[in-house]
Amino acid sequence: MANPLRGEVFRLYKNLLYLGREYPKGAAYFRERLKSAFMKNKDEKDPEKIKALVARGDFVIKELEALYYLRKYRAMKKRYYETEE
Amino acid sequence: MSGRVLVGVKRVIDYAVKIRVKPDNSGVVTDGVKHSMNPFCEIAVEEAVKLKEKKLIKEVVAVSCGPQQAQETIRTALAMGADRGIHVEVTGKDYDTLGPLQVSKILAALAKKEEAQLVILGKQAIDDDCNQTGQMTAALLDWPQGTFASEVALENDKVKVVREIDGGLETIKISTPAVLTADLRLNTPRYATLPNIMKAKKKKIANVKPADLGVELTSRMLGKYRGVTGKRKERATQQSRVEEWTILPNIHRTIL
Numbered sequence: 001m002a003n004p005l006r007g008e009v010f011r012l013y014k015n016l017l018y019l020g021r022e023y024p025k026g027a028a029y030f031r032e033r034l035k036s037a038f039m040k041n042k043d044e045k046d047p048e049k050i051k052a053l054v055a056r057g058d059f060v061i062k063e064l065e066a067l068y069y070l071r072k073y074r075a076m077k078k079r080y081y082e083t084e085e
Numbered sequence: 086m087s088g089r090v091l092v093g094v095k096r097v098i099d100y101a102v103k104i105r106v107k108p109d110n111s112g113v114v115t116d117g118v119k120h121s122m123n124p125f126c127e128i129a130v131e132e133a134v135k136l137k138e139k140k141l142i143k144e145v146v147a148v149s150c151g152p153q154q155a156q157e158t159i160r161t162a163l164a165m166g167a168d169r170g171i172h173v174e175v176t177g178k179d180y181d182t183l184g185p186l187q188v189s190k191i192l193a194a195l196a197k198k199e200e201a202q203l204v205i206l207g208k209q210a211i212d213d214d215c216n217q218t219g220q221m222t223a224a225l226l227d228w229p230q231g232t233f234a235s236e237v238a239l240e241n242d243k244v245k246v247v248r249e250i251d252g253g254l255e256t257i258k259i260s261t262p263a264v265l266t267a268d269l270r271l272n273t274p275r276y277a278t279l280p281n282i283m284k285a286k287k288k289k290i291a292n293v294k295p296a297d298l299g300v301e302l303t304s305r306m307l308g309k310y311r312g313v314t315g316k317r318k319e320r321a322t323q324q325s326r327v328e329e330w331t332i333l334p335n336i337h338r339t340i341l
């Protein structure tokens with residue numbers, strides 16, 4: 001197994017796990033889905049495919065960050081600013 | 086100019102948590118409740134870090150006042166890009182009565198000590214909604230203030246601030262050193278990701294006591310009343326507001 005990629009995969013998993021703590025549906029729910037998603041691809045050997053999957057994981061990280069930001073922004077906007085009706 | 090920016094960050098109950106009042110009405114349940122950095126403080130930190138990335142300022146110092154746990158909030162600021170932190174230790178009864186007046190005295194003393202060019206704060210905290218600390222800090226320092234900033238542009242030794250006011254937007258130009266308070270639309274704060282938090286562990290957090298800064302934390306409040314008001318909305322879920330009324334003595338002059 002390509003060694004640097006192994007590190008990449010672990011890094012990705014740890015980062016996603018950390019992000020998942022704030023997931024709206026609960027950290028446990030997130031962890032289960034995360035684990036099964038990684039387990040599904042555990043026998044992947046092709047380094048190109050692994051890189052693509054890791055890139056997809058990085059994309060998910062960006063999506064989660066955007067989700068968290070929007071949730072917070074919308075909550076603050078609703079609480080502190082007049083809604084224009 | 087020193088090129089140093091002081092950013093005040095406050096540890097508050099997380100915005101997404103449902104607030105519960107203690108059964109004896111003595112306060113809000115905080116034990117075991119998720120806390121995080123005040124959202125407006127995040128925006129303040131982001132603005133300071135952005136200024137540093139644009140090379141307009143040299144150092145970002147994150148400050149927080151409170152017990153040991155305040156250090157977590159400083160760590161988040163460090164993970165977002167602040168260079169070092171200052172933890173002003175306030176515990177027990179002093180912490181219970183810690184309000185904008187005391188914090189602004191602390192921040193003013195630190196701003197002078199650190200020779201800050203800018204002090205950036207969030208416009209208000211989501212737990213007490215005072216919206217006073219920035220303004221009081223500026224008054225104590227006799228510095229100009231750009232509050233409710235939705236745009237900040239540093240031009241040499243002047244700052245152009247676009248403020249969100251009731252009538253719309255107002256643009257002012259103030260000289261530095263100055264105090265700015267961040268409004269919601271100032272920027273999009275970056276997330277403190279795990280790798281950044283790991284890197285931030287190497288950054289220093291200095292420990293300071295208010296007495297070291299020559300600040301007295303005596304509170305002017307006579308008491309606090311807490312109650313819960315309920316409002317049932319026709320179509321949505323029941324909403325209740327926790328109200329805290331601060332009873333202040335009748336002082337006609339300045340409260341300094």
